[in-house]
Amino acid sequence: MFVADAIPGERVVARVTDVQHDRYWRAETLEVLRASADRRPHVWPEASVERAPEQRAGGAEFGHIRVDRQRDLKAEVLRDALARMGGVELDTPVRPVDPALALGASLDLGTGYRTRMRLHVAGDGTVGPYAARSHTVVPVASVPLAVPELARIAPIAERFPGARAVDLVAPSVGDPEVVVVTGERMPRAARPTIEERVGDRRFRLDRDGFWQVHRGAAATLTRAVQELVDADLFDPRAANLDLYGGVGLLAAAIGDRFGETVRITSVESDARATEHAGANLADWVGARAVTVRVDRFLDDLAAEAGNGALAADRARFRDATVVLDPPRSGAGRHVIERLAELAPRQLVYVACDPVALARDVGLLRERGYELVEVRAFDLFPNTHHVEAVARLTAIV
Incomplete structure (x- = not known):
């Protein structure tokens, strides 16, 4: 049973609101009878358990929990998902944003971070x-x-x-x-349009376009992707890919680490984001941005690579590094199967949902990839959301 506004170990009065047969029940807390030591006054009074459930503001569902306990709970969810669906036993702590990147957000309270x-x-x-x-x-x-x-x-x-x-x-x-x-x-x-700055680099995007909401998120993910790519496996001349690339943030992270000769293609279905990505990646002569759905892009690549006359193209993909940052639902079976056919050397997977990540890790492990490392970051304090970055390499 999932009980909103409660903490594991508490005793509460709750009302069942949703019964999904034998899968799970949902309930909402009406009163706390025995509080956890991890409970604190809610950071958003309008979301407090003292209010009637239908009048509690949404969007800060962990706001009644001490921040360090929030991170522990998120780590438990990630660990459980990877074990159950990914087949990997891995204990990954959820890290706070580096104070140097948080730019004034309160790491103790988990407030003041949404841009x-x-x-x-x-x-x-x-x-x-x-x-x-x-x-x-x-x-x-x-x-x-x-x-x-x-x-x-x-x-x-x-x-x-x-x-x-x-x-x-x-x-x-x-x-x-x-x-x-x-x-x-x-x-x-x-x-x-607006501009966002990450380190010394600026990115142009539509004002209503996608950008990470935490003030320090873009820099945190840039650093994580740069550090997780194995330089010994990276070939700047290979057909490197940035899938679900948005306005080019992670492609630029790769370019900034490995130099102006890097070859990388950013793939994004939103035409305006792709237009901006093309301009944002102009520093790298080998960078390009294409507007197409990722599954269709990979279908076309797989079809081309299956042509016997294109053996050199297959080799380019076998030497490639692929960065992917899919939506909350994850990449999914079809995209994973196509990536496995192309057989890049390494994958760096940015995920905002631990269950989707674990499912896709399981699919990749079935197709000859090994999960090497996962880093998790608390980019959404006072909510249940957690961001993770995983590196997988092809088993030779």
Whole structure:
């Protein structure tokens, strides 16, 4: 049973809200009878167990747990998933963001880190987050997970009749913005852009495009990918790939580590992101960005590599390093099968869901890959989410 707003070992009064037959039940805590030593006052009063469940702000479901215990719980989930679905016994601690990269976020409280936040709008124009697992807008007096510059300008006391949502965006270059979302689709070429800085490098992207929400996340993942790639297995001339590449963050991480002669193709289905990736990767003569779904891109590569006349191309892929950062659902069986056919030397897999990662690790192990190392990072404090970066190498 999954009991929201409780901690393992506590005694609570709970109400069952969802029964998935013999798979699991969901329940919500109504009262805490015997509290855990790991319980603390919720960092977001509007999400506290003292409120009725339907009036608790969603998006900070671990906010009542001490941060170090949050990380332990996330590590337990990752370890269990890798054992059950990946067939690997591995104890991986969940690390906090390096204070030098956190840029003012509170590592002790897990607050002040979100550079992006969406507030929803109710029928009467009231703004706020949704209550957990519902579309009920909860009015709030604070947004403690937001970076301070967004918390200061969040229009939580205002009304926006007719709007669909209010987005808060604080890029690392330029001023924070409040964006009222009406539902009208803006022409692609007219979409506002912003810049994000990671170390000495800048990335251009659409204001509403994807970027990691934690202020230190992009730098953390850049460093992790750079460190996890085995330099002895890396060939800068091979057909290296950055799958689900977005605006080129991780392809640039590879280029910055291995030099301007690196050959790498960033693959992304979003055309605007690919346009930005092409410009963001212009420093590397061998870098390119293509707009296509990853599964279709790999289907085409596998078909070409199966042609006997292209033996040299097959060799280029066997020498390759592949970085992939799929959506929460993971890469999945089809993509894994295609990658295994191409047989790159090493894979660096960035995952935001431990179960999807473990499933894909299991599929890769069945196809001749070994899980060498996993690093996990607490990029979403006060939530159950955890980011992991894994390296797998082909078994020779």
